[in-house]
Amino acid sequence: xxxxxxxxxxxxxxxxxxxxxxxxxxxxxxxxxxxxxxxxxxxxxxxxxxxxxxxxxxxxxxxxxxxxxxxxxxxxxxxxxxxxxxxxxxxxxxxxxxxxxxxxxxxxxxxxxxxxx
Amino acid sequence: xxxxxxxxxxxxxxxxxxxxxxxxxxxxxxxxxxxxxxxxxxxxxxxxxxxxxxxxxxxxxxxxxxxxxxxxxxxxxxxxxxxxxxxxxxxxxxxxxxxxxxxxxxxxxxxxx
Numbered sequence: 001x002x003x004x005x006x007x008x009x010x011x012x013x014x015x016x017x018x019x020x021x022x023x024x025x026x027x028x029x030x031x032x033x034x035x036x037x038x039x040x041x042x043x044x045x046x047x048x049x050x051x052x053x054x055x056x057x058x059x060x061x062x063x064x065x066x067x068x069x070x071x072x073x074x075x076x077x078x079x080x081x082x083x084x085x086x087x088x089x090x091x092x093x094x095x096x097x098x099x100x101x102x103x104x105x106x107x108x109x110x111x112x113x114x115x116x117x
Numbered sequence: 118x119x120x121x122x123x124x125x126x127x128x129x130x131x132x133x134x135x136x137x138x139x140x141x142x143x144x145x146x147x148x149x150x151x152x153x154x155x156x157x158x159x160x161x162x163x164x165x166x167x168x169x170x171x172x173x174x175x176x177x178x179x180x181x182x183x184x185x186x187x188x189x190x191x192x193x194x195x196x197x198x199x200x201x202x203x204x205x206x207x208x209x210x211x212x213x214x215x216x217x218x219x220x221x222x223x224x225x226x227x228x229x230x
Contacts, residue, residue, distance in 0.1 A: 004160070033217070040126070042207050042220030043161070056217065091160060093218075104149055104168050106218060108160040 002026075004109035006092050012115045013082055020078045021112045025094030032075050033106060034067055036060065037089040049075060050097065082116045089113050119144045119210040123221035130202075131229050136180075136195040138224045140208030143189065150191040151209045151218065152182055161207065167191060178202070203228045 005024045013019050025032050030051050035043035046065070047057045051072035061067075064082075069075040079086055090113075093106040120143045130136050142148055149168050153161040165176025172184040178201075182193045191208060205225050209218040 006160075035218075040222070042121075042123075042209075042223050043218070045217040045219070048217065058217075093161075105151070105163055105166060107163070108153075110158075110160040113158070 004092055004094050004107055006090075006109040006112050008112060009110060010113050010115075012117065014117050015082060015084060017082055018078065018080045019082060019114065020076055021090055021114075022074060022076050023092030023094075023109060024074045025092070026096075026107060027073075029094035029096045029107070030072065031095045031097045032069055033093040033095075034075070034077055035091040035093065037091055037111070038087075043091055046077075079114075082114075084116045087114055087116045119148065119212060119219045121208050121210050121219055121221035123208055123224055125224060126222060127225045127227065129227045129229055130198045132200060133197050136193070136198045136202060136226065138193040138206050138208075138226070140182075140191045140193065140221060141189055142191060142208070142210045144210055144212070146212050149211045150182075150184060151211075152176065152180070152191075152193050153207045153209060153220075155205045155207065155223075157204075164193070164206070198226075198228050200228050200230065202226060 007022045033048040034046040037043040049069040064080045067077045089111045091111045092109045095106045122141045151166045152164040165174050167184040175181045180195045205223045207223045208221045
């Protein structure tokens with residue numbers, strides 16, 4: 001169990017550019033979650049996957065945001081035409097759901113800090 | 118929808134004194150409740166959780182919390198603060214642990230020597 005990993009840890013981009021973040025969950029975890037955390041706030045839910053299926057999306061996830069988990073393992077979160085308001089920490093979490101390995105705890109990665117200039 | 122209220126964004130406590138962080142939740146179904154800790158530039162680490170059963174739960178680093186349904190509360194305590202407890206603490210609620218977590222705004226804890 002190597003934990004949840006995220007790449008990159010930091011990203012600085014100019015307004016209008018596209019960025020993509022990657023999350024690798026704990027290997028046996030079939031659920032994967034994305035959250036966004038702005039300065040001085042708690043994390044806010046964006047979306048989650050059960051295997052490769054995206055089951056829920058928050059209203060925070062505008063049309064410029066897209067998330068994928070094509071093979072039910074790692075996930076990517078893409079932001080198109082970035083805006084300064086997108087500057088935040090993007091957190092990924094995973095958990096096991098269903099079967100003998102079900103847990104009730106989401107395990108978080110270290111996050112990707114995005115700065116949009 | 119679930120929600121969490123954490124009052125007092127910054128909490129100062131003297132080293133060796135009691136740490137008390139308050140969390141009140143709103144949920145239409147029996148809640149699952151969590152406390153996470155976040156150190157600078159890091160992700161969230163689980164301190165403790167309540168799902169079912171015993172209402173007093175013990176976590177890592179000497180922290181504990183008590184679920185009080187009548188008060189819709191899940192306050193976090195530690196008898197004696199250490200310098201290493203300086204961090205941000207988040208209370209979170211979910212419906213059955215399977216879906217989204219709803220977090221409070223967090224408490225930034227400062228430990229005074």
